[in-house]
Amino acid sequence: MSEEILHTGVLVIGAGPAGLGVAAALKRAGVNDLMVIDAREVGAAFRNWPRQMSLLTPSFHSNSFGLTDLNAIDPETSPADFLRTQHPEGRHYADYLQAVATHHQLPVRTGIRVSALRKEEGQFIADSNKGNIVADYVVWAAGQFFSPREDAFPGAHHALHSSKVEDWSTLEGDQFTVIGGYESGVDAALNLVALGKSVRLLSRGEPWSSDHPDPSRSLSPRTLDRLRELLRASDKAKNLDLVKNTDVRQIEECEGWWTLRDQDDIPSVSKTRPILANGFHSGLGPIEPLFDHDKNGLPVFSEEADESTLVPGLFYSGPALVHRNALFCFIYKFRARFGVIALEIATRLGKSEVDEKLMPYLKAGFMNTDLDCCTNCECAIDPTDSAPEPESFAS
Ligand SMILES: Cc1cc2nc3c(=O)[nH]c(=O)nc-3n(C[C@H](O)[C@H](O)[C@H](O)COP(=O)(O)OP(=O)(O)OC[C@H]3O[C@@H](n4cnc5c(N)ncnc54)[C@H](O)[C@@H]3O)c2cc1C
Incomplete structure (x- = not known):
């Protein structure tokens, strides 16, 4: 194992939609002392989807009307526009993620797997196969795909x-x-x-x-x-x-x-x-003990910025996010917090005019601080009965 020691201001662990999306927001907020690492490659989970599987959330290039493509990870790109399809296959969506990383010149390093994380004397130390990485702030964005629930019951x-x-x-x-x-x-x-x-x-x-x-x-x-x-x-x-x-x-x-x-x-x-x-385990993996848990065993995130309530400076981005019993497990849901996390970190780092810089994130719904809006999904009108009765699915 190499003994190389890396330093960075903000370490983002995971180069999927959650990690790249927060990293792009951080850059927009003026944070350049930044490193994104991934154990595998950009968009690895999507590259490992079964060949026939595609995103079930539709992509549509509606950005210019203020309705950002549901699968976009920043306010200015659209998988529908880039890939010319409504339901991208996993490997194609991974191409979109790579294109976003390249477009924003995100500092991504692949082949670095974090096995443990601790905080000592105000700094985070991430143990990895490439040696220790020291950081002031950490965003855990390692996803769930590589933690399948293969041990759920005997056999x-x-x-x-x-x-x-x-x-x-x-x-x-x-x-x-x-x-x-x-x-x-x-x-x-x-x-x-x-x-x-x-x-x-x-x-x-x-x-x-x-x-x-x-x-x-x-x-x-x-x-x-x-x-x-x-x-x-x-x-x-x-x-x-x-x-x-x-x-x-x-x-x-x-x-x-x-x-x-x-x-x-x-x-x-x-x-x-x-x-x-x-399904999958929460994906917090080795950092699970660094988060408090509620009575149902779910991790607790600060409502202000999805930060650990036990270890300040440790943030979470991704599908395990839960607030007020609402699950943020789709990209269009957890991306609503990219700007919130970036605003918090950039402000603590003393960056100037962060609110102004992140205005596109606010306008596009990528900087949502009103958690009430995400927890009430009731539609104002009843579903029509023109679709086949659900019972017809059952045998
Ligand atoms: C079957 C299925 C279908 C889905 N369909 C949709 C859909 O249609 N629409 C939608 O919005 N969402 C969908 N999702 C959910 C979506 O795929 C996930 O929410 C999304 O991938 C989460 O993004 P992420 O960046 O958190 O995780 P990932 O995309 O999994 O990225 C995490 C990255 O972290 C890396 N990593 C993991 N552990 C470490 C470590 N210890 N050190 C360093 N790097 C590490 C991995 O290599 C990976 O590249 C689906 C999920 C599944 C499983």
Whole structure:
């Protein structure tokens, strides 16, 4: 291991949308003593998505009307404009992230993995495979994708986590069991059925029937559209079995068969390796102890600037952000805090005219200090009943 010691004013850990977005805001606020590091490469999570997967939040180049593209990470760029598509595939979205990093000349260094972080005598020391990095402020933006919940119940490791699939067409077999009925599980099922396979999807509840207005708590319109399209295609519909209210608690493997047991200990058998689409750990990983946690075990972030309430100077950007029980797990949600974090750090560093410099962030909704607005998702009008009844999804 190299003993090189690096110093920086602000260390951003993770070069995904959260880290690059905050770094661009910091530069805009006048912070140039800045370093972005990544264990892998820019946009690594997106480059590792299954080949068939695309963003479910739509991209549209509406910036000039003050409505920044939902998947943009700064107020002045648009993945729709850059990629010419509405639902970018992961690897293409990673190209957009790289283009933003290049455009803003962000100081990104790849191949540096942080394994521990501590604060001593007012400075942060990040232990990495390239030696220690010393910083005055740290923004943790390491995402969740590389922390799949593969240990959620006994035998879960016998399943294949959906995030580990590079290409659905390479899986052998004709009949699959998918565990998890939210976005990743339904996406897996739809891709497998499109490839001519049959799929039994086991879900704790019945997310395809939920009418919760927050897409963090129900299936997105994009996924519901895809489900409806499949169910209308009579030749394909029979290949998808949506099984609700099934909580898989255990998996056993024996001689090429997998036995799944639910909450009532009722067994079912899969002849192919079950696919586990149960999401990810929070992603705070090695810095989890540096954040306080609420009674539900969720990390606590300061409402002022998403800072640790235990360790001043340590900020968080990304999908584990939660305020007042509202999840910020989409890019359009957590980007609303990029300007807030940048304003706080730049101000503490004594930078001048920070508010003015960050005005584009404020105008575009990337500097949202009013958390009330993000916690009430009720729509003023009732959903129309012109769409197929949700019940028609259930078997
Ligand atoms: C299946 C799926 C579908 C999704 N669809 C959408 C969607 O349609 N729209 C949407 O808005 N969001 C979507 N999301 C969520 C979105 O992908 C995440 O919110 C987003 O990737 C989070 O960005 P991030 O920068 O925090 O994390 P990431 O994109 O994961 O980036 C984190 C980076 O940190 C690096 N890193 C990790 N650990 C370390 C370490 N210890 N040291 C150094 N570097 C490290 C990683 O290599 C990685 O490059 C989806 C997520 C999943 C899993």
